Amino acid sequence: MFGLMDGFLKNDPVSLQKDILDHVEYTVARSRFNFDDFEAYQALSHSVRDRLIERWHDTQQYFKRKDPKRLYFLSLEFLMGRSLSNSVINLGIRDQCADALNQLGFEFEVVAEQEGDAALGNGGLARLSACQMDSLATLDFPAIGYGLRYQYGLFRQVILDGFQHEQPDYWLNFGNPWEIERVHVSYAVKFYGTVEEEFLNGEKCKVWVPGEMVEAVAYDNPIPGYGTRNTINLRLWAAKPSGQYDMESYNTGDYINEVINRQRAETISTVLYPDDRSYQGKELRLKQQYFFVSASLQDIIRRFKEAHNNFDDFPEKVALQLNDTHPSLAIAEVMRVLVDEERLGWNRAWDIVCTIFSFTTHTVLPEGLEKIPVDLLGSLLPRHLQIIYEINSIFMDELKKRIGLDYNRLSRMSIVEEGAIKNIRMANLSLVCCHTVNGVSRVHSELLKTRVFKDFYELWPQKFQYKTNGVTQRRWIVVSNPSLCALISKWLGTEAWIRDADLLTGLREYAADAILQQEWKMVRKVNKMRLAEYIEAMSGVKVSADAMFDVQIKRIHEYKRQLLNLLGIIHRYDCIKNMEKSNRRKVVPRVCIIGGKAAPGYEIAKKIIKLCHAVAEKINNDSDVGDLLKLVFFPDYNVSVAELVIPGSDLSQHISTAGHEASGTGSMKLLMNGCLLLATADGSTVEIIEEIGEDNMFLFGAKLHEVSALRDKGPATKVPLQFARVVRMVREGYFGFKDYFKSLCDTLEGGGDFYLLGNDFGSYLEAQAAADKAFVDEEKWTQMSILCTASSGRFSSDRTIEEYAEKTWGIEPCKCPF
Numbered sequence: 001m002f003g004l005m006d007g008f009l010k011n012d013p014v015s016l017q018k019d020i021l022d023h024v025e026y027t028v029a030r031s032r033f034n035f036d037d038f039e040a041y042q043a044l045s046h047s048v049r050d051r052l053i054e055r056w057h058d059t060q061q062y063f064k065r066k067d068p069k070r071l072y073f074l075s076l077e078f079l080m081g082r083s084l085s086n087s088v089i090n091l092g093i094r095d096q097c098a099d100a101l102n103q104l105g106f107e108f109e110v111v112a113e114q115e116g117d118a119a120l121g122n123g124g125l126a127r128l129s130a131c132q133m134d135s136l137a138t139l140d141f142p143a144i145g146y147g148l149r150y151q152y153g154l155f156r157q158v159i160l161d162g163f164q165h166e167q168p169d170y171w172l173n174f175g176n177p178w179e180i181e182r183v184h185v186s187y188a189v190k191f192y193g194t195v196e197e198e199f200l201n202g203e204k205c206k207v208w209v210p211g212e213m214v215e216a217v218a219y220d221n222p223i224p225g226y227g228t229r230n231t232i233n234l235r236l237w238a239a240k241p242s243g244q245y246d247m248e249s250y251n252t253g254d255y256i257n258e259v260i261n262r263q264r265a266e267t268i269s270t271v272l273y274p275d276d277r278s279y280q281g282k283e284l285r286l287k288q289q290y291f292f293v294s295a296s297l298q299d300i301i302r303r304f305k306e307a308h309n310n311f312d313d314f315p316e317k318v319a320l321q322l323n324d325t326h327p328s329l330a331i332a333e334v335m336r337v338l339v340d341e342e343r344l345g346w347n348r349a350w351d352i353v354c355t356i357f358s359f360t361t362h363t364v365l366p367e368g369l370e371k372i373p374v375d376l377l378g379s380l381l382p383r384h385l386q387i388i389y390e391i392n393s394i395f396m397d398e399l400k401k402r403i404g405l406d407y408n409r410l411s412r413m414s415i416v417e418e419g420a421i422k423n424i425r426m427a428n429l430s431l432v433c434c435h436t437v438n439g440v441s442r443v444h445s446e447l448l449k450t451r452v453f454k455d456f457y458e459l460w461p462q463k464f465q466y467k468t469n470g471v472t473q474r475r476w477i478v479v480s481n482p483s484l485c486a487l488i489s490k491w492l493g494t495e496a497w498i499r500d501a502d503l504l505t506g507l508r509e510y511a512a513d514a515i516l517q518q519e520w521k522m523v524r525k526v527n528k529m530r531l532a533e534y535i536e537a538m539s540g541v542k543v544s545a546d547a548m549f550d551v552q553i554k555r556i557h558e559y560k561r562q563l564l565n566l567l568g569i570i571h572r573y574d575c576i577k578n579m580e581k582s583n584r585r586k587v588v589p590r591v592c593i594i595g596g597k598a599a600p601g602y603e604i605a606k607k608i609i610k611l612c613h614a615v616a617e618k619i620n621n622d623s624d625v626g627d628l629l630k631l632v633f634f635p636d637y638n639v640s641v642a643e644l645v646i647p648g649s650d651l652s653q654h655i656s657t658a659g660h661e662a663s664g665t666g667s668m669k670l671l672m673n674g675c676l677l678l679a680t681a682d683g684s685t686v687e688i689i690e691e692i693g694e695d696n697m698f699l700f701g702a703k704l705h706e707v708s709a710l711r712d713k714g715p716a717t718k719v720p721l722q723f724a725r726v727v728r729m730v731r732e733g734y735f736g737f738k739d740y741f742k743s744l745c746d747t748l749e750g751g752g753d754f755y756l757l758g759n760d761f762g763s764y765l766e767a768q769a770a771a772d773k774a775f776v777d778e779e780k781w782t783q784m785s786i787l788c789t790a791s792s793g794r795f796s797s798d799r800t801i802e803e804y805a806e807k808t809w810g811i812e813p814c815k816c817p818f
């Protein structure tokens with residue numbers, strides 16, 4: 001087992017014990033003879049942090065010496081969750097830590113629960129970034145992640161009387177042992193001001209005279225690989241008042257205001273924008289985007305210049321990944337630095353920029369593409385607006401040569417959107433500049449080629465690729481489901497699958513093996529009982545671990561159709577109520593679990609959460625139905641809740657209207673844990689079907705190519721009676737709040753139903769009935785469950801990263817030898 005000896009720090013339980021007690025005394029400053037679970041967590045975390053720092057130093061030193069081409073992953077969101085368990089597992093010292101704690105009278109699991117989530121992101125995109133950092137480290141790639149160190153992460157969801165309330169997530173309240181403040185790594189970031197023309201050695205050049213300066217200070221978060229010494233860096237920027245003092249105001253004795261003004265600077269990195277739908281074109285959001293882009297690029301160019309003095313080498317040493325359009329101001333920023341500061345000349349600068357940038361979009365809907373009002377950009381970043389105009393006019397000229405004067409197409413492709421409000425289309429800027437553009441599943445990329453970016457695909461087909469998302473099996477099996485992890489290793493006779501998920505296919509031959517089935521069922525039962533305990537503690541609802549645990553856990557969105565799930569539950573309840581008592585023994589008991597946050601301003605999504613509670617209130621207190629059906633809403637769904645729910649899930653729902661989910665990654669985590677999927681053929685589910693076969697999952701609903709025709713049919717679409725009935729039950733107040741739910745019902749009837757819930761309701765109920773039928777055949781179900789895990793290897797983020805490294809970034813592993 002690796003990890004016995006780290007650098008200077010030893011990893012045997014006695015050494016760990018000593019380090020923990022030293023940190024209790026000297027870091028946490030509590031008596032080593034009297035400290036509680038939280039202080040034990042702090043002390044252990046600092047002991048693990050020390051070991052991360054050793055590996056981090058060795059890795060960075062080695063990268064410095066080898067000077068490989070590096071990947072710089074720019075993302076405004078990283079949903080890291082907890083770090084303790086993941087770190088000790090990737091360092092290979094979990095058991096030693098548990099032993100050390102035990103000897104001090106503490107339980108590892110209890111201590112690990114003390115940690116709060118680092119929730120610096122909204123949902124899919126943010127968690128994907130975190131999974132990809134784990135794979136980049138494990139595969140020894142020389143990479144750095146850059147982002148923002150929000151003081152407030154994604155809001156805490158508090159449910160009062162069934163309504164979502166948002167509470168600030170001040171996650172740094174008790175400090176954060178997993179970050180290292182780098183006071184010496186800081187850069188000034190400029191805003192506002194004007195652009196002057198000056199002559200420098202006879203040449204005209206542009207000089208940006210800023211109106212405001214803010215300091216960006218680095219906080220480093222070591223990211224350990226699994227089974228390797230490589231530990232890479234996630235560098236997050238925090239805004240601090242800049243050092244420059246406005247002496248003027250001091251003279252006037254207006255000191256207080258001066259301090260308050262300077263304090264304002266810090267607001268830039270204060271809070272994460274919690275709305276993962278569209279862009280509100282808010283100035284603070286734009287300031288956040290430019291702040292982290294400018295600091296990151298200053299850091300990247302400083303590192304490059306330490307070893308190079310010719311920018312022609314830049315593309316050989318630097319690959320810049322734009323995680324959606326949020327960081328795409330980086331394109332204009334590199335141009336500004338290379339043209340205005342490094343004086344490289346426009347064309348040479350543009351050639352470099354077009355060689356270093358690649359772009360991933362995570363959005364399907366054109367209206368989800370980011371646009372920045374020209375006025376806003378012009379006042380905050382006047383030089384960047386000039387540069388984007390220049391990029392666009394050159395592009396438009398080239399385009400006219402290529403496609404002639406097709407004004408509709410020219411205006412569709414223009415980076416500048418004319419109209420009442422002129423906007424900059426950040427996706428178009430990214431498409432014009434980046435050498436590679438990809439969607440996050442095969443279906444998604446087809447939609448980009450045929451719809452969203454059709455014009456650009458026809459112009460530059462070679463730029464378009466797809467990289468189907470993945471998730472890390474380290475966090476989503478080894479950390480969150482240790483008993484399943486041990487069982488898999490036992491039957492495969494190796495732990496190599498933890499670094500090579502394709503080896504999971506080795507389970508296929510044992511899928512019908514009675515002994516494995518027995519052990520598999522046992523592992524799942526224990527995880528379900530743990531989940532049942534949590535449900536009772538959290539909601540007071542007693543659930544039976546023998547029931548089918550049916551889960552839908554993801555952000556609340558109309559296109560993800562949590563409402564379809566709820567209408568299905570109402571139908572199931574209604575059927576049970578109207579069923580002969582004698583027939584009830586044929587009913588498959590269900591515990592329905594729904595979890596997810598709604599963007600604070602997203603009213604319809606909030607009504608869906610309320611309806612879920614109203615329906616639960618009715619069903620869970622109906623002794624007539626008893627254990628046959630329970631509905632539980634999991635409040636404050638986050639990474640840690642997912643780690644608890646996923647191992648105990650029998651069936652999971654991924655029921656978005658076809659053509660709306662770019663990929664989906666929750667499905668992959670559940671698949672890895674042997675949970676069966678009830679799904680539409682959307683996003684990455686299409687590739688999951690190919691891996692595990694239609695007969696190992698429950699499919700339903702309109703196919704992608706059918707959706708637009710069905711929409712055009714509108715009110716003519718025939719909806720099953722059951723659908724009209726359950727909608728009427730809600731509309732007529734069967735669950736109360738009649739007026740409050742009216743607008744929700746209106747989205748489904750009278751020609752509405754944009755997401756085709758009515759059209760898909762029939763096949764949805766059939767799929768649910770098929771799941772019931774399969775569940776009672778334990779052998780069959782367990783076989784299907786084993787095959788899900790066995791076929792999940794392709795959906796490891798290791799495969800995703802290897803594809804990016806080879807086909808987009810052109811980077812090679814750089815494994816730290818010692």
Ligand SMILES: CCc1ccc([C@H](C)CC(=O)N[C@@H]2O[C@H](CO)[C@@H](O)[C@H](O)[C@H]2O)cc1
Pocket residue numbers: 122123124125126128273274275276277278279324362363440469661662663664665683
């Ligand atoms: C605040 C604005 C904003 C807007 C969109 C977003 C993200 C792009 C939304 C998102 O998370 N998209 C999801 O990305 C996942 C990872 O690729 C996919 O699996 C999901 O299908 C997609 O919805 C974040 C923030």
